[in-house]
Amino acid sequence: MRESPIAAAAAAWYLAQREAPLAPVQQAEFLAWLRQSPTHVAEYLGIAHLHQDLQAAAHSQPASSEQLCAHARHSGAVVVPLRPEFGRAAPPRSQAAPVPGKRGRNRRRAFGLAAILALSAIGVATQLAAPDTVAATVYAAAADAGREVALADGSVVRLDRGSAIAVRYGAQRRDIALLRGKALFDLGHDPARPLRVSVGTLVLRDIGTVFGVDQHAGGTRVTVLQGRVHVLRGAHPWWRRSALPSEGAQLADLGGGQQARLDPQGQLLGLDAHADIAGATAWLPEQVGVHDRSVGEVARLFNAYTTQPLRIADPALAARRISGVFHLRDPEAFVAYLGSLPNVQVHRDAQAVTIRSAPAAM
Amino acid sequence: MRPEPLPALSRLFLQWRPSLSRYFLRRRAAAWDAEDLVQEVWLRLQRSEAHAPEIANPEAYLFTIAANLMREHALLNQRSTQRDTCLDEVLERLAVPCDADAQVHREQRRRRLAELMARLPPKCRAAMVLRYRDELGYQDIAERLQISSHMVKKYIIKGLAVCRQGMARYA
Numbered sequence: 001m002r003e004s005p006i007a008a009a010a011a012a013w014y015l016a017q018r019e020a021p022l023a024p025v026q027q028a029e030f031l032a033w034l035r036q037s038p039t040h041v042a043e044y045l046g047i048a049h050l051h052q053d054l055q056a057a058a059h060s061q062p063a064s065s066e067q068l069c070a071h072a073r074h075s076g077a078v079v080v081p082l083r084p085e086f087g088r089a090a091p092p093r094s095q096a097a098p099v100p101g102k103r104g105r106n107r108r109r110a111f112g113l114a115a116i117l118a119l120s121a122i123g124v125a126t127q128l129a130a131p132d133t134v135a136a137t138v139y140a141a142a143a144d145a146g147r148e149v150a151l152a153d154g155s156v157v158r159l160d161r162g163s164a165i166a167v168r169y170g171a172q173r174r175d176i177a178l179l180r181g182k183a184l185f186d187l188g189h190d191p192a193r194p195l196r197v198s199v200g201t202l203v204l205r206d207i208g209t210v211f212g213v214d215q216h217a218g219g220t221r222v223t224v225l226q227g228r229v230h231v232l233r234g235a236h237p238w239w240r241r242s243a244l245p246s247e248g249a250q251l252a253d254l255g256g257g258q259q260a261r262l263d264p265q266g267q268l269l270g271l272d273a274h275a276d277i278a279g280a281t282a283w284l285p286e287q288v289g290v291h292d293r294s295v296g297e298v299a300r301l302f303n304a305y306t307t308q309p310l311r312i313a314d315p316a317l318a319a320r321r322i323s324g325v326f327h328l329r330d331p332e333a334f335v336a337y338l339g340s341l342p343n344v345q346v347h348r349d350a351q352a353v354t355i356r357s358a359p360a361a362m
Numbered sequence: 363m364r365p366e367p368l369p370a371l372s373r374l375f376l377q378w379r380p381s382l383s384r385y386f387l388r389r390r391a392a393a394w395d396a397e398d399l400v401q402e403v404w405l406r407l408q409r410s411e412a413h414a415p416e417i418a419n420p421e422a423y424l425f426t427i428a429a430n431l432m433r434e435h436a437l438l439n440q441r442s443t444q445r446d447t448c449l450d451e452v453l454e455r456l457a458v459p460c461d462a463d464a465q466v467h468r469e470q471r472r473r474r475l476a477e478l479m480a481r482l483p484p485k486c487r488a489a490m491v492l493r494y495r496d497e498l499g500y501q502d503i504a505e506r507l508q509i510s511s512h513m514v515k516k517y518i519i520k521g522l523a524v525c526r527q528g529m530a531r532y533a
Contacts, residue, residue: 003520003523003524003527004523004527007522007523007524007526007527008519008520008522008523010523010526011518011519011520011522011523011526012519014522015515015518015519015522017421024418027417027418027419027420030420030421031407031417031420031423034404034407034420034424035404035407035408037404038400038401038403038404041400041403041404041407041424042400043526044424045400045403045424045428046526046529046530047522047526048425050475050522050525050526050529051522053468053471053472053475054475054490054494054525055494055495056472056475056476057472057475057476057478057479057494058476058479058490058491058493058494058495059495060472060473060476061476061479061480061487061491061495063491065488065491065492065496065506068484068487068488068491068492069488069492069506069507071484071488072484072485072487072488072489072507073507073508074484
């Protein structure tokens with residue numbers, strides 16, 4: 001729960017009154033604040049009322065001060081209060097960033113991304129107990145480096161510095177929550193297991209797309225690069241409570257190149273049919289060093305920056321292994337490189353740049 | 363399953379039903395009273411605008427207005443329900459086995475508050491418990507959590523505000 005500014009102001013005034021005698025200027029400010037609105041009076045009286053019971057409530061907390069401090073100090077990387085039953089269990093288990101291991105084998109075979117990603121991934125993954133017994137995993141990027149997360153279904157999520165997501169994939173559905181910061185979602189479509197992305201009080205329903213979400217104090221920005229995203233009002237954050245994300249009224253239906261801005265309460269502030277894509281992806285890295293990855297994977301990296309994606313229509317070309325440093329904001333250089341390969345044809349239209357195999361010369 | 367209510371008891375119930383409904387009406391009215399009270403406190407604060415500099419301690423002033431209003435309110439209520447006060451008193455004792463109704467409410471409130479506290483984010487929760495249970499100062503808490511005492515205060519303000527919102531219905 002995010003605290004209301006009025007309740008916080010009332011709490012701040014209440015504490016100030018208890019700590020030291022206020023200077024006349026501050027007293028006058030306080031009086032002015034009280035006079036502003038009956039809500040201020042109500043909140044102040046409410047805090048005073050609450051304060052009487054605080055000691056008793058605090059005394060019934062089972063955790064020892066050592067436990068509380070240890071938990072608090074370790075909560076830097078993952079800020080979300082996960083499951084709050086403290087007395088019963090130790091603080092959420094922390095483990096190193098997912099390294100390709102037993103579970104990663106399939107993933108690596110399918111995408112070959114995991115090896116590179118694990119090298120660049122510095123952060124903490126925490127197992128959460130989820131209500132439907134499928135554990136949710138938190139992926140957090142370190143404060144000084146972005147991170148790319150390759151998920152079991154082929155989806156790739158790029159996290160900005162200091163950002164975090166929670167992921168829970170079940171048999172029936174896939175749920176991802178942006179806990180903080182910015183992320184770019186490149187999601188695989190699977191009609192049997194719909195995917196929902198929760199951001200604060202919003203739910204984004206996607207139909208195989210690339211889109212960015214940018215969450216900050218002033219609200220949320222959803223920018224669709226390719227495909228289509230439905231922005232819906234959600235009821236509550238599933239990663240905090242024992243519930244599945246629920247969907248409410250639809251707030252926006254975004255196509256490629258479109259952007260919606262919403263305030264922290266989930267009210268739609270504005271729709272932009274021609275979004276500033278460069279601005280929305282400014283946090284993504286300028287260039288990437290690639291070693292022995294497929295052309296298809298590299299094309300996908302470029303597709304995080306543009307509304308006109310690269311499509312590699314020739315499976316043999318898509319599987320071809322390449323290495324090099326690519327300037328991700330300059331897809332034309334990459335297209336020119338691909339065009340220079342033998343038996344390759346470049347086709348452009350408004351939706352995409354398609355790379356096909358040219359009919360073999362007779 | 364019990365056979366039938368005792369005739370004596372149902373007679374008693376019929377006899378006292380009007381008072382029972384009055385009792386529940388009054389309970390429900392309490393929420394409205396609180397809102398009216400706040401509105402009235404606020405209006406009196408507005409009216410005091412003229413001699414604002416004289417109010418050296420606005421908090422004490424606020425509490426005095428509130429206490430006076432509550433006293434006036436109690437006097438009004440007493441006058442209007444004077445006729446069946448005795449019966450109401452008896453009912454109150456029947457409905458609430460403990461001797462003090464307020465005590466039951468306070469227990470509920472404290473349980474709810476403890477739940478809210480347990481759900482706070484780790485740093486916020488630690489700051490709240492160290493402050494209100496272990497009675498540590500901001501500086502001590504800051505050292506234990508390895509943050510600044512300014513941040514400790516921020517976490518406590520946040521904790522109070524979140525609890526206040528969670529308690530709004532229980533106030």
